[in-house]
Amino acid sequence: MxxxxxxxxxxxxxxxxxxxxxxxxxxxxxxxxxxxxxxxxxxxxxxxxxxxxxxxxxxxxxxxxxxxxxxxxxxxxxxxxxxxxxxxxxxxxxxxxxxxxxxxxxxxxxxxxxxxxxxxxEKHRMEAFVRFKRTKDDLYIALVAPDFNVLPLIAKHFKNRYADQQFVIVDHKRNYGIYYDLKSITFVTLDFDANNLKDGLHEEEQYYDEMWQDYFISTGIKSRINKKLHQQHVPKRYWKYLNEKNPL
Structure with a gap:
């Protein structure tokens, strides 16, 4: 047939x-x-x-x-x-x-x-590994590129967790994001150039990255480093989201 x-x-x-x-x-x-x-x-x-x-x-x-x-x-x-x-x-x-x-x-x-x-x-890892950056306009922004389209699944988590701050999570792989204006979540279409983000960040962000780096290094015990186990819990493809791994 x-x-x-x-x-x-x-x-x-x-x-x-x-x-x-x-x-x-x-x-x-x-x-x-x-x-x-x-x-x-x-x-x-x-x-x-x-x-x-x-x-x-x-x-x-x-x-x-x-x-x-x-x-x-x-x-x-x-x-x-x-x-x-x-x-x-x-x-x-x-x-x-x-x-x-x-x-x-x-x-x-x-x-x-x-x-x-x-x-x-993927949803659980996005909720765990997303890191926000503060912009000069006091908007907190996070860039992600998940394997699956999980933004609709993580919106409620971040709205509840960051109820007192305006934020946008940008899925630059799919050119859209979720924006929270202190009242509700809105899905927005974006043509976003991640390369321009650094110029728009608040000046304090540089110091936060340095603090994360120092903390990450100081708390590490070289004799107990297990790279294989670490990558099982924090796969390499998520490192680009973490301040301590990949600061802007």
Whole structure:
């Protein structure tokens, strides 16, 4: 049977809309593809899906009957992996049919659980390793480039932890960020040049970096240094965020 490709805009609501269309039109052989990854296929029928918040909400309300599973669906979407839509659709179809959201013998359900574990580790590390720099305008800024799109998952943590200071966390890999204005979190689109950050920093930041460096060196015991263990707890790819490792 000829496959039908459903092409959506890459948003979570767009994906849910596409899933709604699969059910509404009873498409037996659907393939949901993010627009930026779409490659023309002579043997497949294509259908552009336009995001419909009402349809997306209906699917999401259905999934919320299974709280843990719905969370894995959202987190799996944030992995940005090219095959995510296929596994998400299959997992949803299986769970809604069987009402069993924890059957890890089903490959799609297992795959989403594995992705959720991976993105959970990335979320935890971002919350642990993000470091803010104070700017001349008294805005605190942090630069990150996580493997997965975890900013939506860490926003609440930083809002609660730094409730008394304005901050922005910039994902310069994805050109957007989360901005906190002492009241609420806003997602902002940014065209950010990290090379220009140093000129905008508060003069005290240089001394903070030097203090971190001195503290890090003075508290280290050379005879007990275990580089392998250290890198297990603080992988090298996160060092660029740490003042003691990579000061601006």
């Amino acid at each position: 000829q496959a039908q490709k459903l092409i959506y805009d890459g948003s979570f609501e767009g994906l849910l809309t596409a899933i709604f269309v699969v059910y509404e039109e009873r498409i037996p052989n659907a393939e949901i593809v993010e627009e930026r990854f779409y490659e023309p296929d002579f043997f497949a029928e294509k259908n552009h899906i336009y995001t419909d918040e009402t349809k997306a909400a209906r699917v999401w309300d259905k999934l919320k009957q299974f709280p843990q599973f719905s969370a894995t669906v959202y987190r799996s979407f944030l992995t940005e992996l090219r095959e995510k839509e296929s596994y998400i659709l299959k997992a949803i179809q299986y769970v809604l049919k069987t009402k069993n959201a924890k059957d890890y013998g089903e490959p799609a359900v297992l795959k989403l659980a594995q992705w959720t574990k991976q993105i959970g580790r």
